[in-house]
Amino acid sequence: MLILSNVWYCTFQREILKGINMEFLPGTKYVILGTNGAGKSTVGYVIMGLEGYKPSEGRIFLDGRDITDLSVTERAKLGITLMWQEPARFDGINVETYLTLGGRLNVSKSEVCDALEFVGLDPALYLKRLVDKTLSGGERKRVELASLLLLKPRYAILDEPDSGIDLMSLDMINNVINYIAQYGGTPIVITHREEMAYNTDYGYLICAGLILKTGRTEEVISAFRGTCEVCKHPNLPVN
Ligand code: ADP
Ligand code: MG
Ligand code: MG
Numbered sequence: 001m002l003i004l005s006n007v008w009y010c011t012f013q014r015e016i017l018k019g020i021n022m023e024f025l026p027g028t029k030y031v032i033l034g035t036n037g038a039g040k041s042t043v044g045y046v047i048m049g050l051e052g053y054k055p056s057e058g059r060i061f062l063d064g065r066d067i068t069d070l071s072v073t074e075r076a077k078l079g080i081t082l083m084w085q086e087p088a089r090f091d092g093i094n095v096e097t098y099l100t101l102g103g104r105l106n107v108s109k110s111e112v113c114d115a116l117e118f119v120g121l122d123p124a125l126y127l128k129r130l131v132d133k134t135l136s137g138g139e140r141k142r143v144e145l146a147s148l149l150l151l152k153p154r155y156a157i158l159d160e161p162d163s164g165i166d167l168m169s170l171d172m173i174n175n176v177i178n179y180i181a182q183y184g185g186t187p188i189v190i191t192h193r194e195e196m197a198y199n200t201d202y203g204y205l206i207c208a209g210l211i212l213k214t215g216r217t218e219e220v221i222s223a224f225r226g227t228c229e230v231c232k233h234p235n236l237p238v239n
Contacts, residue, residue, distance in 0.1 A: 001025055002047070002080075002155055002186065007058035009039075009046055009209075016042050018209040019058070024155060027184045029177055031203035031217055033191060033224050039209040040190045041085065044157045047188075048082040049075045079154030085163055085190075087140040090131045095121075098131045099147050107150050115146040118179075120172055137164035145176045156180050159190045174199040194221050 002024040009017035017039050024030055032040050045053040047060065049072045059068045062078055070078075090098060097103075099112050113123040119142040129135060131143060141164050148156050161173050177187040177199055189200055197203060203220040205213035213223035 001061075001063060003061040004043075004047070005059050005061065007043075007046060007055045007060065009042055009053065010056040011052075016209050017046065017055070020206075020209075020211060022204055022211070022214075024186045024188060026154070026186055027181050028186060028202055029181050029200040030186065030188045031191060031197040031200040031220065032188065032206060033194065033197050033203055033220055034206040035192055038192075038206045040192070040206055041159055042209075043206065044082055044159050044188070044190055047075075047155075047157060048072055048080060050082075080157070081148065081151060081153035081155070082157045083141075083144045083148065083159060083161060085159040086137070087144045089133055089135075089140070093131050094128050095131055095143055096127045098143065099150055105150060111150065112146075115149040118149055118172075119143075119145045119176065120169065121146065138166065138169075141165050142169075142172075145173065148176060149179060152183055153180075153185060155186045155188065157188045157190065160192070160196075161189060162191070162193065162196050170195065194224060197221055 004020050004022040007017055007020040008015065020043060032043055034040050042053070046055055049070055051072070055068060059066055061067065067075060067078065096112060099115065100107060112127070116123045116126055121139065121142050131140065135143070141161070158177070162170060165173065177189065180187045189196060191197060197217055197220070200217045202215070203217045204211050205220045205223050213220050
């Protein structure tokens, strides 16, 4: 179980997260829902332990162990992953090398091909493609989703997984999310679109760095509909 206990995050004297409490259980699908600028990605970065995203107050626990001071690499080894809203590019590395971590991941060629097919990429066309600017944002996102299928992380934070991918692919993304939950992993979907939340079980509504609602996804979505005018506070920068 992953727990955020009273997590604050401040930067340049500004409070971005204001006492976040969250719990994530194995095999359960979660959504973190909120409008732009609410602090959703920041929650993901704090869980992942990215450089510069140490909580100014509060702790993060994984199976009872305090991981607040662990590096991103150490957290990755414990099975936490983050799929970025804008996936990174890797010049000179092809899709196959990327997906197998340069051969270090113990997966067969056919597993790699299956993962690519699962996310709608033809292995014959994509295995040797470079993970650089020649792939579209949507294609890179699909490669990232394929990498989740192969890595089988315990906790997979998916930051706006549908951005840059056409609407027709929502089923494919949900299939990846379901796959993670089926092997006992925990998908954590970050989104500002309620359609992206439908496939999750439980969630958190976040607004201006505060949790406005914790509960089953239906309850979180109805709270989101009811409070979105509050969330669209004019002083919040849109990003
Ligand atoms: P969301 O993902 O919900 O759109 P973010 O977590 O990206 O929101 O951002 C929340 C707020 O915090 C925004 O107003 C953003 O500009 C601000 N913010 C996030 N990270 C930083 C940072 N490192 N420095 C300054 N402001 C930041
Ligand atoms: Mg945003
Ligand atoms: Mg974001």
